[in-house]
Amino acid sequence: MSNRPLSVAVIGAGPAGIYASDILSKSELDVQIDLFEALPAPYGLVRYGVAPDHPRIKQIITALYRILQRGDIRLLANVKVGEDITVEDLHEHYDAIILATGADRDRPLNIPGIDLPQSYGAADFVYWYDGHPDYPRTWPLEAKEIAVLGVGNVALDVARVLSKHPQDILVTEIPANVYAGLLDNPVTDVHVFGRRGPAQVKFSPLELRELGHVPDVDVIVYEEDFDFDEGSQAAIKNSNQTKQVVKTLTNYAMKDPEEQTASRRIHIHMFHSPSEILADENGNVRAIRTERTKLDGNGGVVGTGEFVDTPVQAVYRAVGYFSSPIEGLPFDNQRGVIPSQQGRVTDLEGNVLPGVYATGWIRRGPVGLIGSTKSDAAETISKLVEDAQAGRLHATTDAVGHEAMIKLLEERGIPYTTWQGWELLDAYERKLGEDYGQLPDGKGMRERVKVVSRKAMTAISRQEEIPADLIGQDGE
Structure with a gap:
């Protein structure tokens, strides 16, 4: 491992996962980060858990966008951990796993x-x-x-x-x-x-x-x-x-x-x-x-x-x-969290699981806003850095990192999407808003109209043809 960067998988592209990725990318480690998301779009509950007229939503999304736009954190969306890939797959191809799946x-x-x-x-x-x-x-x-x-x-x-x-x-x-x-x-x-x-x-x-x-x-x-x-x-x-x-x-x-x-x-x-x-x-x-x-x-x-x-x-x-369990990992059904100590995931008896970390609501429960999420991520990353510097983090195979995971996803026929795909979908939704035209009573223009169908979102992101039965539905 000394001859290559540390390879880390972050699960969940909401604020917790993005802030953890950002903090890790700026640490003293030589690191490569893949950010996994179950949906074809990033931002988690900021996109799918906050009312669209929430006054701060645009500011938060702008901050998250700037982090991912840099390109050093690679997004792999439309990939469900526990279904499309397993926790064992992640252990094989990454030195460390950070769980940031939130509460859903x-x-x-x-x-x-x-x-x-x-x-x-x-x-x-x-x-x-x-x-x-x-x-x-x-x-x-x-x-x-x-x-x-x-x-x-x-x-x-x-x-x-x-x-x-x-x-x-x-x-x-x-x-x-x-x-x-x-x-x-x-x-x-x-x-x-x-x-x-x-x-x-x-x-x-x-x-x-x-x-x-x-x-x-x-x-x-x-x-x-x-x-x-x-x-x-x-x-x-x-x-x-x-x-x-x-x-x-x-x-x-x-x-x-x-x-x-x-x-x-x-x-x-x-x-x-x-x-x-x-x-x-x-x-x-x-x-x-x-x-x-x-x-x-x-x-x-x-x-x-x-x-x-x-x-x-x-x-x-x-x-x-309340959070949902992830196949292959411990889960506290009473508290609705993955058990951990200062960000290091443990089993239900309190024993630390090597190379697995948690941050955000999946770690501490659904309390606190963006400030809490950032401080939570900082503590978790500090423990990961400590373990990496002590030589405790190792993938279980030699096929490590982004290219190995892409190969696995393609072998399984998983229609994953990327940051470039999200930018295509983002532009498509903005165009739908523009095409809507002037709102009644002079209330201005619509900034975007969301595409709802997972198939349509994926097709747009992958530059594939939208299925004929979805054209004309809900903005698609």
């Missing part, structure tokens, strides 16, 4: 009625409106009153997309099938429920303020949902973000009800812990039952025994994301 599904919520037909995971809905290629093209938008369980940014995204008039989201990159689905949305009221108080909610101040600028949508917050104990006061004092969130919620609560005349409303209910989803005689959702809670003196809450039923016809749970 909804955390379970175990309450009665959660399995009713109109009870949905927020992640599935997000994947629909973000045009994820592996999810259905249609979504049942039939409810006038909707409950969203959770008080993080995903809950805000879901509430905003459900309540926003479709013409006001058309300026974004939403696919044609999503716009068509939202046109028929009959919603009037979206109720967001959190079990704790205003000093404990996880909304970002910017996203919470943006909610108040959605055209023809009123944000309603209830005065009786404000209470602060010593723990709450300490949180407000010690965190500028908490202080801003509480101020924004207070401003919403002080609005004159007579001025709230919009055709759609988002209600934010605090101190409501979801306890049951109630069904009608036909087995469909008719209400959400919540238990009123109160502060326990430390910023936590306890139940009061008082229950409230709110009429709704659909429920979306946004109580957090």
Whole structure:
């Protein structure tokens, strides 16, 4: 190994994988990096997990684009680890593996009625409106009153997309099938429920303020949902973000009800812990039952025994994301993570697995934003560098690195795509936006329209003919 660069496979081309690759590429090691992605497009949850009208999405994608555009980190997309290639294949052809697959599904919520037909995971809905290629093209938008369980940014995204008039989201990159689905949305009221108080909610101040600028949508917050104990006061004092969130919620609560005349409303209910989803005689959702809670003196809450039923016809749970296991690697089913120590992957007994590392949400769970992801990646890479310098990293064969992996993918007939392929797809989507023309009411032009079909995305990226049955669908 001393006569060649260290060869590293990074699995997952979202922020965690891209930042880890960037930090590794700038380390003191002589290294070659292949960045694997299961989808034909990079950026992970920034492309497929954030609402398209999210105010910071373009800034994040621009930063990630600049890293990959350099060309020293080689993207191999449309390759599923655990299916197209195995962890054993990676051990054979790379000296080290970094897992950065993120969290891709909804955390379970175990309450009665959660399995009713109109009870949905927020992640599935997000994947629909973000045009994820592996999810259905249609979504049942039939409810006038909707409950969203959770008080993080995903809950805000879901509430905003459900309540926003479709013409006001058309300026974004939403696919044609999503716009068509939202046109028929009959919603009037979206109720967001959190079990704790205003000093404990996880909304970002910017996203919470943006909610108040959605055209023809009123944000309603209830005065009786404000209470602060010593723990709450300490949180407000010690965190500028908490202080801003509480101020924004207070401003919403002080609005004159007579001025709230919009055709759609988002209600934010605090101190409501979801306890049951109630069904009608036909087995469909008719209400959400919540238990009123109160502060326990430390910023936590306890139940009061008082229950409230709110009429709704659909429920979306946004109580957090959960990672998926990877065939051939240990997985902690309770925490939803791959077990690790400071970034080094371990088995379930805590023994370090040589040459395998984890970073991002697959390592620590779905907490923290971009800053946490960068610091997480830095720690993981420091351990990899330490192990490499100690001579502990070795592939199991002599056929190591990029060319060996390309040969393997081609032998198996895997239609992998590359960074050059992504730039072709990126240009294609931008052209679709340009071809859309001027938006109604002088709202400008569309920057892009997403291609949704995996087959079409792959064909465009590989400069192959788009299958005839896909032409004309969803922008393809």
